[in-house]
Amino acid sequence: MSHAFLDGYKPLYFSTTEWAFIRAACARLIPSEGEGPGALEARVPVFIDTQMAGDFGKASDWYMLGPHEPGANPLLGFQSPLTPAQIYRQSIALVDEWCTEQKGKAFAELGPDLQDEVLRDLQARKMPLKAELRDFFVLLLQNTKEGYFADPIYGGNYRMAAWKYIGFPGARGAYLEWANDKGAPYPLGPVSISGDRG
Amino acid sequence: MRALVRIIGGLIVLVIVILLGLMLMPMHRTAAVTNLPAGYEPPAGAGERVAIAADCAACHTAPGGKPFAGGRVVETPIGRIYASNITPDRKTGIGNYTLDDFRAALYDGLRRDGVHLYPAMPYPSYRKMTEEDVRALYGYFMNELAPVEASVPETRLAFPFNQRWGIRLWDWASLPPAGFRPYMRSAKLDRGAYLVEALAHCGSCHTPRNGLTFAEKGYESRSADFLTGGVIGAWPAPDLRARDSAAQRWSDEQLAALLASGRNETAGVSGEMALAVEHSLQHLPKSDMEAIVSYLKAIKQDRPIADASAPRSTPAPTAQQLASASPQLGLGARLYLDNCNACHFATGKGAKNVFPNLDGNAVVTAKQPGGLISLILNGDAIPSTSERPERLVMPGFGWRLNDDEVAALATFVRQSWSNAAPAVTTADVAKLRGAVNTTPW
Numbered sequence: 001m002s003h004a005f006l007d008g009y010k011p012l013y014f015s016t017t018e019w020a021f022i023r024a025a026c027a028r029l030i031p032s033e034g035e036g037p038g039a040l041e042a043r044v045p046v047f048i049d050t051q052m053a054g055d056f057g058k059a060s061d062w063y064m065l066g067p068h069e070p071g072a073n074p075l076l077g078f079q080s081p082l083t084p085a086q087i088y089r090q091s092i093a094l095v096d097e098w099c100t101e102q103k104g105k106a107f108a109e110l111g112p113d114l115q116d117e118v119l120r121d122l123q124a125r126k127m128p129l130k131a132e133l134r135d136f137f138v139l140l141l142q143n144t145k146e147g148y149f150a151d152p153i154y155g156g157n158y159r160m161a162a163w164k165y166i167g168f169p170g171a172r173g174a175y176l177e178w179a180n181d182k183g184a185p186y187p188l189g190p191v192s193i194s195g196d197r198g
Numbered sequence: 199m200r201a202l203v204r205i206i207g208g209l210i211v212l213v214i215v216i217l218l219g220l221m222l223m224p225m226h227r228t229a230a231v232t233n234l235p236a237g238y239e240p241p242a243g244a245g246e247r248v249a250i251a252a253d254c255a256a257c258h259t260a261p262g263g264k265p266f267a268g269g270r271v272v273e274t275p276i277g278r279i280y281a282s283n284i285t286p287d288r289k290t291g292i293g294n295y296t297l298d299d300f301r302a303a304l305y306d307g308l309r310r311d312g313v314h315l316y317p318a319m320p321y322p323s324y325r326k327m328t329e330e331d332v333r334a335l336y337g338y339f340m341n342e343l344a345p346v347e348a349s350v351p352e353t354r355l356a357f358p359f360n361q362r363w364g365i366r367l368w369d370w371a372s373l374p375p376a377g378f379r380p381y382m383r384s385a386k387l388d389r390g391a392y393l394v395e396a397l398a399h400c401g402s403c404h405t406p407r408n409g410l411t412f413a414e415k416g417y418e419s420r421s422a423d424f425l426t427g428g429v430i431g432a433w434p435a436p437d438l439r440a441r442d443s444a445a446q447r448w449s450d451e452q453l454a455a456l457l458a459s460g461r462n463e464t465a466g467v468s469g470e471m472a473l474a475v476e477h478s479l480q481h482l483p484k485s486d487m488e489a490i491v492s493y494l495k496a497i498k499q500d501r502p503i504a505d506a507s508a509p510r511s512t513p514a515p516t517a518q519q520l521a522s523a524s525p526q527l528g529l530g531a532r533l534y535l536d537n538c539n540a541c542h543f544a545t546g547k548g549a550k551n552v553f554p555n556l557d558g559n560a561v562v563t564a565k566q567p568g569g570l571i572s573l574i575l576n577g578d579a580i581p582s583t584s585e586r587p588e589r590l591v592m593p594g595f596g597w598r599l600n601d602d603e604v605a606a607l608a609t610f611v612r613q614s615w616s617n618a619a620p621a622v623t624t625a626d627v628a629k630l631r632g633a634v635n636t637t638p639w
Contacts, residue, residue: 174540177521188523191536195598 003040012053013085020108021092022048028115029144036165039144047147047156048088057085070131080132084139091136094129095122151193160198163190170198225312225366227302231377232329240330245338248331251397251486252324253478256470257281266339267291267346272318273431275412277355279318287345300336305376307369314365316353317372322417326378326396372413381420382496390493391419393486398478403428403435403470419497427505432568432630433469436560438494440503444560445494454491458482459585464548464555466580466590469569476581506563507612507619513557516614520544530610533603537595538611546615552590557615567608567622571630574604601627 003023011019022045032038039045051057068081080087095118096106103114110118121127122137129136147156149163151171157163163170170190178186189198249255258281260269268283268291286293292300295310302308307321315321327335358364378396380388394400395418404425405414415423427437438445444465445453455462460475467475479487502508519527520535521544527535538556542548546556556562561569572578577594580586599607604627612619 172536172540174535174543177544178523186523187525188527188532188535189525195536195595195603197532197536 005043006040006045009046009049011049013049013057014052014088017096017106017108018089018092019045019049021096021106022088024108024110024115025119025140026144026147028112028119029141030148031112037161039148041158042148042156042161043158044144044147044156047150047154048143050155051143051147052085052088057083057088059083070134074134078135080135082132087133087136087139091129091133094133095127095136098127152196153193160190160192160196164198225306225308225314227298227308228305228325228376230301230329230332234329234333238333240334240337244331244334245336245342247483248327248335248397249338250478250481251393252327252335253398253474254284255477256473257318258284259477264346264348266343267348268350269348274316274318276359277353279316279353279355280350281318283346283348283350284339285343285346285348286340287347290347290349291345292339293345295336295340297333297336300339301332304332304335306373307365314362314369316355316362316365317368317413320399320402322373322414323396323399323401325374325376326392326417328378328392331397368411368413372411374417381418382493386489387493387496389486390489390491390496393482393490394425394493395419398474398490400438401425401428403430404438419493422499425494425497426499427503429566429568430470432566432572434505434561434564434566434569435471436564437503437505439497439499441498441500442503442508443506444558446498450488450491450495453494454487455585457490458487459583460580461551461554461586461590463550465559466554468561468573468578468580472579472581475583480583480585505565506560507565507617509558509563509616510618513616514614516546517544528606528610529603530606533599533607534610534614537598537607541592546611551586556611557617559617562611563617563619565619567612567619567626568630570608570612571604571622571627574599574608575627575631596631601631604631 006023014022023040026039026044026048030039030042030044032040055061062078062083064081064083066081069076069079070081072079082090092107099105099107099110099118103110103118107115107118118127119137122129123141125134147154149168150156152158152160160170162168167186168190169175169186169188171193172188172191175186178184191197255265257270257272258266258268260267260281263269264285266284268281270281272279272281283291285291288294292303292310295303299310303310303315303319304321304324304327306325307315307317307319309315354360378392380391382388382391401414401417401424404427405416406423406426406428407413408415414428415421418424425438426440428435436445437443440446448456448462448464452462452464456465456467457475457479459480460467460472482490516531519531520539523535541553542556543553548555561573564570573592575594575596577592579592580590582589595604601624605622605624608622608627611617612622
């Protein structure tokens with residue numbers, strides 16, 4: 001599938017290099033090769049960009065006053081003084097810098113295998129990211145999944161592709177007649193919040 | 199030839215004299231229908247009870263505005279009419295009204311300065327008010343309400359409706375006699391008749407109007423047309439008298455529940471009726487509500503419903519169709535599953551006392567589909583009442599469905615289960631999209 005839309009899309013939050021990183025990273029987390037649509041076909045990068053430009057990226061409804069203890073046990077939850085958008089921006093710069101030093105190219109320029117290696121290192125916290133940024137990979141993976149499965153109204157899950165793939169019927173919210181037919185396939189396609197029918 | 203010119207000239211002069219007379223002659227004001235003894239005082243609280251039963255607030259209190267300070271827009275077929283400030287403020291309200299001025303407004307539709315009120319003010323119904331109630335109401339507005347200084351925009355209708363003297367002709371042709379004369383077989387039924395015909399002015403919406411002057415075709419139950427269904431804006435105001443109308447099919451308890459609490463086992467009030475329940479009917483004493491219900495049941499007519507389609511003899515297998523969730527379903531059925539099924543269910547029956555039943559619903563099967571279309575486009579709310587405090591909101595779907603889709607969905611519910619009403623067209627929907635939303639949210 002072509003990604004002409006993504007090529008023409010003007011990001012709301014990310015810079016050109018950041019946008020290249022996000023597209024490349026999403027494409028490795030949910031690749032296009034395989035049974036279902038990949039993150040790019042589902043326009044997941046658009047979802048993440050929209051979120052970073054919006055309330056989530058700005059941590060608008062999070063408690064963001066101190067005290068901050070970014071090095072605290074991760075079980076104690078999010079402790080960074082940075083907003084998700086700031087974490088993305090600072091982390092992408094550091095990861096790209098690290099890739100250029102270690103592998104000779106920015107992340108987006110690397111081949112798929114090397115990109116996977118970098119992402120694995122990120123996930124295993126082998127990358128020297130300061131404590132304030134340590135949730136970067138957690139956010140990236142979480143936001144990629146969200147963009148894949150969230151309602152298309154938020155920019156991802158383009159044409160409900162992810163829902164159709166897994167057989168989720170969408171925002172209809174009424175399956176009373178099917179509640180007792182465990183395991184029976186539900187024949188009707190999905191519906192989105194905006195009323196699009198699949 | 200000369201004779202002809204003279205005759206024509208004479209006729210022109212005569213017409214001018216009549217017109218000038220119509221425009222300039224002081225209006226006759228109806229006198230009190232009962233001579234009450236000097237020093238008569240209305241019972242305590244009577245005025246407020248009359249104001250509630252007459253639902254003055256429905257029009258004279260603007261949404262979010264101070265009580266009775268006016269400003270609500272009444273959308274009529276001839277334009278927007280602004281309800282006036284009826285608090286006792288001397289400058290912007292009715293503080294300078296004498297009892298006779300006040301009665302002239304209620305009975306004759308005359309402002310203190312002699313200007314005619316538009317019959318959006320239900321003076322043809324209020325004319326039936328007893329002198330005791332006129333006195334009580336006057337006392338309430340003058341002495342119990344605080345004056346509120348609030349100017350209301352002047353009503354400016356297009357020609358010829360801005361020529362208010364024309365209302366004289368209308369009054370002459372349309373007004374029933376003043377006062378209420380008991381005519382039913384019991385005091386309870388007469389109380390019901392008085393409440394329905396005079397104070398609650400139910401006929402303003404539920405009685406059909408004639409095509410020439412838009413006057414109600416009757417003002418009391420002895421008229422065969424009275425309460426047989428009217429139209430308000432795009433909404434149907436259902437027939438209340440036909441043997442298969444909802445009001446006649448329901449038990450006394452169910453009818454009382456709808457009027458007093460806004461909902462019953464199968465229905466909820468919508469459109470303007472929600473205001474009547476919220477501001478007026480829910481506050482009536484139990485005895486008055488019983489009188490209204492008895493009266494409505496007593497004026498039943500043995501004929502099929504006039505303003506809605508008769509049900510199918512054999513219901514359509516809609517519930518099974520919807521339950522199949524088949525991709526082969528038509529657009530209307532698919533839209534019902536996507537938008538309506540969660541609350542109204544495949545059976546269309548909704549949930550008792552919560553979600554209205556669509557099967558046989560008066561708004562759904564009405565000949566005038568505007569109420570149903572408005573409900574789908576804009577949603578509505580069953581008001582919060584003391585008996586049923588939860589305000590039940592149906593969301594609007596206008597942002598989610600285009601005109602073709604609304605038409606397909608409305609047609610589907612009008613022709614499913616036992617409903618057999620004519621299809622709705624895209625043009626019907628287009629007319630109402632973007633129309634002023636008179637629903638209260």
